[in-house]
Amino acid sequence: MEVILKESIESLGNAGDIVKVKPGYARNYLIPKGKAILADKKNVKALERQRNKILEIAAKQKEEFEALRIKLEExxxxxxxxxxxxxxxxxxxxxxxxxxxxxxxxxxxxxxxxxxxxxxxxxxxxxxxxxxxxxxxxxxxxxxxxxx
Structure with missing residues (x-):
């Protein structure tokens, strides 16, 4: 089963990636938790339109995480x-x-x-x-x- 990741997951990939997972993992964990959506034709086209927005959000989150890392290391x-x-x-x-x-x-x-x-x-x-x-x-x- 193919899904589109809404957020980065260490063992799978980054936000916006289309990945292949077992159907049970997608139906029981990824989709209900809002971490992924089904990769059908409609969602893939929407992903292409929203890819830049997703990448901007991911970059902003990474900046926030880097700032937190610096504070924690102090x-x-x-x-x-x-x-x-x-x-x-x-x-x-x-x-x-x-x-x-x-x-x-x-x-x-x-x-x-x-x-x-x-x-x-x-x-x-x-x-x-x-x-x-x-x-x-x-x-x-x-x-x-x-x-x-």
Missing amino acids: LTIEIPVRVGEEDKLYGSVTNLDIAKAIEEKGYEVDRKKIILDEPIKSLGTHDVKVKISPEVVATIKVNVVPVQ
Whole structure:
């Protein structure tokens, strides 16, 4: 089944692309969520007329994402945690903890967009990647400190 993407999706393509997907994925996810429309003759002709508008919107979004990336990279997030003997953490710092700390600084980031290979289990400064969009990834500093 062919669909026209209304927004960029990492695993499929960019906004305005015509892609081939499985019918169930299109009917149950892409079309109901407003991420794509069916690629019939009428919609393809409309796409050709609206391609410039779609590209302008995508460029504007990318500029906004770049501005957010710059602001996030200036941040240093401090997360206080309980520690035991020899500075061993009780538990670990997860993407949920980092998302809450970022939210306290005034920025809203989905915790699923925070990329951690594994939870942070040591004190110190760690670089954490935040995927703002498929093309834009910010690296923020997370400082894990003991609770005073």
